[in-house]
Amino acid sequence: MALFVITWMDKPDSLELRMATRDDHFAHIARHVDQVRLAGPFLDDEGRMAGSMIVFEAADIEKAQAFHASDPYALAGLFETSQVRPWRATAGGLAQRSTDS
Numbered sequence: 001m002a003l004f005v006i007t008w009m010d011k012p013d014s015l016e017l018r019m020a021t022r023d024d025h026f027a028h029i030a031r032h033v034d035q036v037r038l039a040g041p042f043l044d045d046e047g048r049m050a051g052s053m054i055v056f057e058a059a060d061i062e063k064a065q066a067f068h069a070s071d072p073y074a075l076a077g078l079f080e081t082s083q084v085r086p087w088r089a090t091a092g093g094l095a096q097r098s099t100d101s
Contacts (some may be wrong), residue, residue, distance in 0.1 A: 003089060004039065004064035008073070008082035016047060017022035024072035027091045032056075032067060037094055044080050055094065061086060 010018060029036055035057045042051035052073070060062040065084050068074060074082070089095040 002061075003060060003087045003094070004056050004061060004089040006054040006056055006064065006068050006072045006082070006083055006084050007042075008049065008074060008079040009042065010049070010078050011080040014078055015048055015050075017076055018073070021072045022081065028071050029054075035067070043050065055089075 029039060035056060038053075038055040040053060041049040042053065044050040053067075056064050056067060058067065060076055061084060068082065068084050073079065
């Protein structure tokens with residue numbers, strides 16, 4: 001299994017849409033709780049949620065992309081930008097000892 005970082009920034013003035021789909025988003029996360037290693041919102045200058053980041057464990061990038069595409073936030077059109085990228089933890093709680101790091 002590999003790690004992927006999924007990031008997105010919300011469209012401007014979309015906090016209402018985020019809040020309207022938040023419960024569905026959390027239900028989606030809960031269905032994949034064994035694969036979500038870390039998750040939380042980005043905040044704007046006023047401390048309001050303005051995007052998110054998830055560290056997701058999956059067999060390959062296609063599975064991480066499918067998880068992201070099926071997120072209720074994505075389905076609701078919340079994102080201005082989003083990205084799924086392979087990632088390796090090298091320090092901290094997510095890091096694992098590896099001979100290739």
